Amino acid sequence: MKTKKILILGGVTEGYILAEELASREPFHPISSLAGRTQHPRPPVGETRIGGFGGVEGLHAFLLERAIDAVVDATHPFADTMGQHAALACDQAKVPLLRLERPAWMPQPGDCWHPVADWEQAVAFLQIQGARRVLLALGARELAPFSTLFDTWFLLRTVTQPDPMPPFTAAELLVARGPFTLEQELELLRRHEIDTIVCRNSGGEGAAAKLAAARELGIAVIMRERPQRPSLPSVATVAGALDWLCDQPG
Incomplete structure (x- = not known):
């Protein structure tokens, strides 16, 4: 069975959970990428890289060099620049891209x-x-x-x-x-x-x-309020991301 290399653009808890889930499942090989802005970040399970890619061109080159099969954007809701770069690079490399984003907070009765x-x-x-x-x-x-x-x-x-x-x-x-x-x-x-x-x-x-x-x-x-994100397939849970990845060809 061919190994599926999954690039997880991390930054939130869901990215860590997804990496752990994928590392325990065949045929997935998770590669978590952290921006490196937090001192001494907790390393995710599986392969990890820290630091920027060098813009859209750098990310595009990484996708091709590592033969990435799919990308999950699990960056923080306010990491809009990375989101834009991921959408452009994946489109150029013809790599499927999913946005994993927790729902926004909604005001409750009594909130001001x-x-x-x-x-x-x-x-x-x-x-x-x-x-x-x-x-x-x-x-x-x-x-x-x-x-x-x-x-x-x-x-x-x-x-x-x-x-x-x-x-x-x-x-x-x-x-x-x-x-x-x-x-x-x-x-x-x-x-x-x-x-x-x-x-x-x-x-x-x-x-x-x-x-x-x-x-x-x-x-x-x-x-x-959250910045505008590219229009992408999107899920709110790790379970949803796993289902999407299992449905990807290859």
Whole structure:
């Protein structure tokens, strides 16, 4: 039986689970690709590569060189550049491409969400709202636009240390990796007297506790909406991705 080489563009939990599932099944050989932006990332099961491909041309060359049979884009919902590159490279190489993406969060009764398209809109809304104590639950590279707000105190919760640290006038840095429980989020929000949360609509259960805590405490949430993705076959679960891969010829 011919081995099927599956390139998993990783970044979220589902990519790790898919690699583990494929590694235990014939005839699949998973190759997980991580961007390398997180220090000391957890290695997926199976073959792993870390770092960029060098744009569309680099990814196209990799697909041909390694004779990849199919690609699963399991990158973060906000890794839109990689998504665009994958669509173009797979189209050129005639390699099937699937998007594995967890469903977006949807507002529940009692939520006070304010959707924005980018961080500039978020900054403007904070000014209009008159927010005073804000939790930024963002990536370390996304903090800088908010450092222009001199009358707002920020709790900066990131997975990695910002380098360089943006010039906030008043801020406290909390380097921590979730998932966090509802009780932990309630305690954090109360202790720091947070009146607004800024985050991305990443979806999934691991980061949803802060939204439940905000709902319980009546805290506003500025939610950045997901960027537009290429029109592709798409599934929301690892099981769906496995079914799709099993249906691919070869």
